[in-house]
Amino acid sequence: MNTATSASAPLLDVRGWVGERNGVLLWGLIDLTVRSGDVVHVQGPNGCGKTTLLRTLAGLRAPSAAQSSALCADVWWIGHANALADDLDAALNLALLLGVAAAPALPATVLKQHLAAHGVPLGRPVRLLSAGQRRKLALSPLALAPRALWLLDEPFDALDTAACSALADLAARHVAAGGGIVLTSHQPLPEGFPLSQKLTLSSSIKALQLLNEEYS
Numbered sequence: 001m002n003t004a005t006s007a008s009a010p011l012l013d014v015r016g017w018v019g020e021r022n023g024v025l026l027w028g029l030i031d032l033t034v035r036s037g038d039v040v041h042v043q044g045p046n047g048c049g050k051t052t053l054l055r056t057l058a059g060l061r062a063p064s065a066a067q068s069s070a071l072c073a074d075v076w077w078i079g080h081a082n083a084l085a086d087d088l089d090a091a092l093n094l095a096l097l098l099g100v101a102a103a104p105a106l107p108a109t110v111l112k113q114h115l116a117a118h119g120v121p122l123g124r125p126v127r128l129l130s131a132g133q134r135r136k137l138a139l140s141p142l143a144l145a146p147r148a149l150w151l152l153d154e155p156f157d158a159l160d161t162a163a164c165s166a167l168a169d170l171a172a173r174h175v176a177a178g179g180g181i182v183l184t185s186h187q188p189l190p191e192g193f194p195l196s197q198k199l200t201l202s203s204s205i206k207a208l209q210l211l212n213e214e215y216s
């Protein structure tokens with residue numbers, strides 16, 4: 001895992017970030033630093049901009065304004081939508097997910113063993129899998145290809161208790177090895193899931209007030 005250029009360098013350090021969608025302010029003046037071993041739980045009501053923030057941290061869109069941005073490139077971004085090819089089977093999907101992310105190629109047997117161990121059926125189009133099976137498949141790259149920073153949008157959605165617990169164990173090992181995590185979840189984090197900080201996004205009205213105060 002390429003965690004950082006130096007032991008003390010944060011994985012992520014953003015200052016004064018503002019996020020908008022369609023000209024509407026979502027959140028304002030966010031400062032966020034994620035260091036090795038940190039886990040940040042982003043919270044807030046539906047539509048307040050949690051996904052937009054994570055996508056921005058992943059470099060998939062730009063903040064509307066920023067004082068400074070230092071983003072980690074060694075990232076797994078696992079969105080709320082699973083980004084699967086519906087007509088391919090789970091093993092091919094997993095190979096694609098790893099390949100698109102330029103992760104080192106793994107033998108097909110390793111991918112199949114991982115999926116079977118997590119109860120993800122092989123040999124049928126993934127459009128026929130259950131919601132939880134599809135979610136397990138989408139999260140599989142986390143275990144198979146180390147990346148310094150995980151950006152996870154509602155990772156527990158559709159997962160059963162055992163799968164939530166397995167993800168908590170994986171996350172604990174990840175941060176113990178020097179990784180960091182920023183995640184959203186409407187549910188409380190499962191027992192054993194590491195946590196060092198909560199970031200609660202304001203409603204856009206509150207963010208607008210904050211922004212006005214800052215610049216008045």
Ligand SMILES: Nc1ncnc2c1ncn2[C@@H]1O[C@H](COP(=O)(O)OP(=O)(O)OP(=O)(O)O)[C@@H](O)[C@H]1O
Pocket residue numbers: 021022026044045046047048049050051052053
């Ligand atoms: N691709 C898009 N184009 C235009 N507007 C969008 C797009 N995606 C999201 N929005 C809008 O941006 C706002 C923030 O959406 P976002 O998905 O970031 O919220 P969220 O906090 O993650 O919500 P939820 O808890 O429901 O998942 C919402 O008002 C949403 O309608």
